[in-house]
């Protein structure tokens with residue numbers, strides 16, 4: 403019989419509900435309890451695939467090709483399980499299903515209503531996820547903040563689930579803010595009290611309160627919150643700000659969070675061993691080395707747009723004993739300046755991440771050129787591979803007009819072109835080449851060395867692809883095809899062998915990186931950046947004689 407944990411949030415958004423949920427998942431998994439996680443998003447889009455990064459942040463792609471909320475990335479990284487399209491439900495999907503049913507006549511004679519039809523559909527999806535995965539516990543995070551109109555049907559559905567299943571099999575966790583008011587010099591509990599009241603108004607009494615705070619809550623405040631919010635003192639969890647998200651489960655455990663979850667749900671659990679995560683955190687906090695990597699993109703003020711990439715760099719830094727300082731470069735600045743030289747001077751690696759649209763494309767291509775000419779380690783992801791191919795075609799192969807047909811439909815050298823399967827696509831939602839595909843690696847390539855495997859499986863999200871018509875020429879001039887999707891003969895990785903480290907891939911490796919298991923390409927990129935950094939500092943050192951004279 404599966405059990406259900408529901409996580410809601412109050413007071414303000416952006417309290418880290420996804421991380422808190424994922425951390426509980428991690429702690430339960432560490433105690434031998436199998437977990438899957440679900441994100442319920444209250445918006446009407448069927449999925450976030452059609453939203454701009456400014457609206458939504460990163461779109462996380464699962465192996466089965468679903469475009470999902472970025473919280474699924476946190477879930478996968480913390481519970482280390484592959485999730486699927488069933489792990490993210492949106493109001494859009496629920497309504498889509500119901501309206502199709504209504505048109506088919508499934509509800510013939512009846513009025514279709516939010517209660518019970520919408521709430522039933524939500525409950526069925528949650529229960530089905532438990533059945534299909536066969537896990538001990540489903541952790542369902544309800545997006546949005548209590549009090550929003552949009553999330554009401556989800557909250558009503560979980561309220562009913564408590565009624566259906568009882569208190570041993572359901573648990574309500576509510577995440578709130580306990581702000582520190584500078585002028586009063588105090589932490590304030592009133593917003594938390596109001597948030598719990600709003601939740602109770604709709605029939606949900608939280609069992610556990612997780613309080614985000616800048617300072618230690620202390621016993622007195624815990625007592626006060628417990629009294630006013632009608633929860634046990636032990637069930638008021640101190641969620642203090644920490645520097646790394648990977649420390650969150652460690653602090654939760656220290657405050658007895660997993661213990662109280664297990665006792666409330668009456669689960670038998672193993673004792674916990676958190677040493678693996680402790681090692682990761684220790685390595686993140688105390689590295690010996692430092693490297694600077696330029697991330698050259700368009701949404702550099704919006705770090706959520708590159709969430710999985712940022713995390714992958716943390717994992718890769720931890721494994722290379724290095725702090726990876728990300729230098730966010732707005733590629734339009736490179737265009738305005740007419741050269742990347744000043745902006746990229748002093749970096750140890752250049753990354754061009756995935757992206758869409760023409761804006762900033764020449765700045766990205768210029769960043770690739772800088773890395774290629776100067777022997778600076780380069781890592782390209784998706785659009786970053788397109789830019790690498792275009793730059794190589796233009797600068798090394800003499801195809802000065804080379805471009806992607808995404809940006810220049812009439813180019814005489816379409817080195818990147820629309821995938822044939824994309825030609826007749828009309829709908830925008832869920833129609834890219836999405837999800838996991840196998841990639842066969844060429845012996846002797848850097849990718850082969852990094853992965854130490856002949857075939858790997860990686861996730862995709864794109865419409866355009868390296869055009870085989872130009873492949874022979876580019877290969878003959880030294881652009882190695884290091885990985886291929888054999889079934890359709892699509893080049894998935896390109897490399898330059900006489901460069902310290904120049905690797906670009908069509909897929910998104912960042913989605914598979916984990917704390918304690920950095921993705922091999924990120925790991926090797928950072929290793930190369932470290933070598934480059936050492937070399938650079940060697941060269942910058944004044945010669946012995948000069949120093950003596952000075």
Ligand code: GLN
Nearest residue numbers: 756757784785864865866
């Ligand atoms: N815009 C490019 C395409 O659709 C690249 C997509 C990406 O970087 N994810 O093929």
